[in-house]
Structure formats: structure tokens, C-alpha cells
Amino acid sequence: MKILLIYPSRLSNLEQPMKYRLGFLPPLGLAILTALTPKHHQVKVLNDIVENVDFDSDVDLVGLTAMTTQISRAYQIADEFRRRGKKVVLGGIHPTFFPEEALQHADSVIIGEAEGLWEQLLIDVENHCLKDRYQHKEFCSLDNLPTPDWSNQDLTIYPRMLGAKLPMMPVFTTRGCPYGCKFCAVTKVYGKSYRVRPIADVVREIEATNIREIFFVDDNIACVPEHSKELFRALSGKNISWMSQISTTVLKNPELIDLAADCGCFYLFIGMESLNKDSLKGAKKSFNNVDKYEELIARMHKAGIVPYLSFIFGFDEDLDEQFDLTVEFIRRNKVGYATFWLLTPLPGTDLYWEFLKDGRIVDHNWSHYDANQIVFNSRIEKSELERRYWKGYNKLFSWRSIVANMGNVVKNSRRPFNEFLRSLFYMVYIHIKVSNNDHPFSGGIFRRS
Ligand code: SF4
Numbered sequence: 001m002k003i004l005l006i007y008p009s010r011l012s013n014l015e016q017p018m019k020y021r022l023g024f025l026p027p028l029g030l031a032i033l034t035a036l037t038p039k040h041h042q043v044k045v046l047n048d049i050v051e052n053v054d055f056d057s058d059v060d061l062v063g064l065t066a067m068t069t070q071i072s073r074a075y076q077i078a079d080e081f082r083r084r085g086k087k088v089v090l091g092g093i094h095p096t097f098f099p100e101e102a103l104q105h106a107d108s109v110i111i112g113e114a115e116g117l118w119e120q121l122l123i124d125v126e127n128h129c130l131k132d133r134y135q136h137k138e139f140c141s142l143d144n145l146p147t148p149d150w151s152n153q154d155l156t157i158y159p160r161m162l163g164a165k166l167p168m169m170p171v172f173t174t175r176g177c178p179y180g181c182k183f184c185a186v187t188k189v190y191g192k193s194y195r196v197r198p199i200a201d202v203v204r205e206i207e208a209t210n211i212r213e214i215f216f217v218d219d220n221i222a223c224v225p226e227h228s229k230e231l232f233r234a235l236s237g238k239n240i241s242w243m244s245q246i247s248t249t250v251l252k253n254p255e256l257i258d259l260a261a262d263c264g265c266f267y268l269f270i271g272m273e274s275l276n277k278d279s280l281k282g283a284k285k286s287f288n289n290v291d292k293y294e295e296l297i298a299r300m301h302k303a304g305i306v307p308y309l310s311f312i313f314g315f316d317e318d319l320d321e322q323f324d325l326t327v328e329f330i331r332r333n334k335v336g337y338a339t340f341w342l343l344t345p346l347p348g349t350d351l352y353w354e355f356l357k358d359g360r361i362v363d364h365n366w367s368h369y370d371a372n373q374i375v376f377n378s379r380i381e382k383s384e385l386e387r388r389y390w391k392g393y394n395k396l397f398s399w400r401s402i403v404a405n406m407g408n409v410v411k412n413s414r415r416p417f418n419e420f421l422r423s424l425f426y427m428v429y430i431h432i433k434v435s436n437n438d439h440p441f442s443g444g445i446f447r448r449s
Contacts (some may be wrong), residue, residue: 020444314343323392336409
């Protein structure tokens with residue numbers, strides 16, 4: 001069969017796909033699906049954020065993976081292909097939570113993790129007995145997974161460091177999270193247990209693909225300290241640079257920060273979420289200890305890792321001056337990078353069901369669920385909250401601020417020259433995006449339509 005796998009963009013307010021000149025990160029899920037596909041099939045992978053979809057292409061099966069913010073574009077693509085008689089399969093986070101809705105646009109839906117299901121689905125398509133849904137009874141094992149296959153993706157559409165053969169590539173080492181923050185879908189998708197990939201498999205993947213810059217896309221790479229230590233030791237000496245996401249709880253085992261830095265970690269995203277203890281409590285994230293935030297930042301600076309802080313605004317408990325307090329905190333602690341989000345009741349989260357039950361959800365357009373727009377009845381009125389959000393974000397990445405931000409990044413990095421070049425690119429990029437009220441992490445790099 002000829003199989004086309006698509007990573008959809010998102011729709012603008014004019015219902016047009018938002019297109020960019022460069023992508024952010026190659027879609028790992030589609031490289032995993034490619035690796036799971038038996039070799040007698042032909043696979044092509046396309047990133048709709050940058051590349052154009054040819055609806056008249058000669059394909060037998062189209063697969064799309066989508067988060068909520070991408071789902072309207074995924075449905076648009078699916079409908080076009082189905083109009084031309086092609087079979088369409090939908091997977092990813094949104095179809096996992098709303099399979100009935102997805103089935104209005106697809107012949108079949110994969111619910112949850114695709115490993116073990118995709119292979120069976122392909123057999124069923126060949127035997128003309130495709131089922132409308134495929135779902136595991138339990139979370140799958142991470143042992144013996146194939147190495148993601150990137151051979152069918154155009155990797156030239158992603159930025160890369162000067163002289164690098166490959167862009168930064170995504171790799172995962174764990175799935176799941178033991179916590180249950182109200183706004184987060186991770187535990188609903190991947191479970192409350194923390195499943196780890198065999199470290200030898202991770203190392204083999206890095207060596208086989210010759211990746212030098214890695215984004216470990218784990219939601220918390222240091223959840224089980226003993227495992228993380230083992231992983232970091234195994235990565236040592238591999239001549240890689242990497243970034244990942246980590247919880248504030250890492251401060252209970254601060255030696256992990258040094259070990260991470262020693263094996264090439266240069267950025268760590270930290271979900272601080274709020275400086276307001278009541279907001280954290282309301283979000284079931286009280287394990288974030290606000291009183292320890294400054295110590296954590298200092299510890300990372302000392303180790304030579306650049307902290308990339310993440311904050312959410314729009315909690316009922318937030319103070320009116322929450323944005324100003326946060327910007328002041330970031331500046332006072334000489335943090336170079338931070339990202340802001342507006343609270344969003346993402347489908348599948350406890351927050352979604354709570355707001356739905358309470359009748360607080362006022363916007364059901366999935367394209368608006370990008371965490372930059374208020375889609376629920378918020379304590380501070382939507383337009384005022386969004387105005388303060390962009391004002392705070394712009395303040396953080398004004399031309400004057402980014403000079404100071406770059407200084408902080410370079411000063412706190414183990415590889416100052418590399419970080420100078422990287423931060424020069426990203427700070428300008430973030431400035432342009434934020435001043436256009438476009439989130440730095442949404443879509444791709446440099447909008448073209
Ligand atoms: S926000 Fe982070 S810590 Fe909380 S449930 Fe999600 S992944 Fe886990």
C-alpha cells in the first residue's frame with residue numbers, strides 16, 4: 001500500500017491552514033509509525049505546517065495525528081481525502097478523547113498509543129476488514145520498540161545549528177507521570193505510572209541515527225531519580241547536547257541537575273505554572289514549592305543549564321497583578337527564557353470535565369484551544385486577561401529585554417558561544433512571534449500564510 005502520514009497544521013480565524021517557512025521539531029509519532037510499518041508498504045510523511053498537501057496524490061491510506069489545536073485542520077484534510085475515496089485513519093490526543101467525533105471524519109480511529117495497533121490496522125486494511133476503532137486494554141510495554149524511522153521525512157525543513165548535519169531531533173525515554181495536575185492530559189493519555197524505555201534502546205537509537213542535538217520529549221525526565229541517574233551516566237561521553245522537561249521536584253535530588261549537565265543537557269523546561277500558592281493548590285499542583293523556585297533556578301545556573309520557565313495564567317485564584325509579579329520574578333532571577341500560557345480546559349483533562357459540568361466553557365471551536373485564548377468563563381474578563389497576557393509576554397521579549405535575556409543565557413551556559421548563536425536566533429524569533437500575538441511554540445517558524 002501507499003501510505004501518507006500527515007502532521008496537520010492549525011486553522012487560522014479564516015479557516016485557512018497556517019503555514020510557516022520552517023517547522024519546529026520533526027514529528028516523532030510519525031517516525032514511530034513509519035518504523036512499525038512492514039517494509040512492503042511505501043510510506044511518505046508530510047508536515048503540513050511547512051509542506052503542502054496534494055489531495056490528488058496516489059495513496060491508499062492516509063494517517064493523521066492531532067492534538068486538539070490541530071484537529072479542525074486534520075478534519076479538513078481527512079474530509080478532502082475521503083471525498084476522493086481514500087481511506088483515512090485518525091490518531092493522537094484529540095481522537096483518543098473524542099473517538100466518536102473523529103469517526104465523523106475518518107474510517108478508523110486509533111485510541112491511545114499506536115504501537116501494536118497500527119500493525120494490526122494495516123493488516124485489516126489489506127484484508128478489507130478495517131475496524132472503526134483500535135484500542136489497547138492496557139498501556140503498552142516500552143521494551144523492544146523499533147528505532148523511529150526518519151528516512152521518509154524531509155529534515156531540511158527544520159532549523160539546525162551551523163555545521164550540523166541534522167536538526168534537533170525528538171527522542172523519548174519515558175512515558176506517563178505519577179502526578180495529576182488538573183490542566184494536564186499526560187496522565188490520561190499515558191497513565192499515572194511512569195514507564196521507562198530500556199536505556200540500552202535509547203542509546204542504540206541515538207547511535208543509530210547519529211543525532212547530536214536532542215529534545216527528550218518526556219514530560220518529566222527525572223521522575224524516578226535512580227533511573228534518571230542511570231540514563232544520564234549512559235549518555236555521558238556520547239558527544240550530544242540535549243534539552244528536556246523536568247518537574248520542580250528535581251530539587252529533592254539536586255545531584256541529578258549536575259549529572260544532566262555533565263552529559264550534555266543545556267536547557268530544561270520547568271513547569272513552575274504559577275507563583276501563586278492558591279493557584280497551584282486549585283490546579284492540584286501543590287507539590288510545586290514556590291518558596292524553593294529561586295533555589296532551583298540558582299542550582300541550574302550553577303550547573304550550567306539554562307532554565308526555561310513555564311507559567312500559566314487565568315486561574316481563578318490568580319491575583320490581578322499576577323503578570324507583573326511573574327515578569328519581575330523572571331528578571332530578578334536573571335532567567336533568559338520563559339514561556340507563558342493561558343489556562344485552557346484541554347479535552348480529557350479534569351479541568352475540562354469540571355468546567356463543562358459547571359457550564360463555564362463558552363467557546364467550542366477546537367482551533368481556539370491553543371492556550372493563548374480564553375475559551376471559558378474566567379474570573380477576569382476574557383479580553384482583559386488576553387490583553388494582560390500579551391502585554392506581559394511582550395514585556396519579557398521586548399528588544400531591550402532580549403539583550404539582557406541573551407546575556408543571562410550566555411552567562412549561565414557551559415557552551416557560551418553555541419548559546420550566543422542559538423539565543424540570537426531564538427530571541428529574535430520569539431520577539432517577532434510574540435509581537436504578532438502568535439505563541440512561540442505554536443505552528444512553526446516564520447509565518448508565510
Ligand atoms: S503538568 Fe507535569 S507534573 Fe503535572 S501531570 Fe502533567 S506532566 Fe505530570
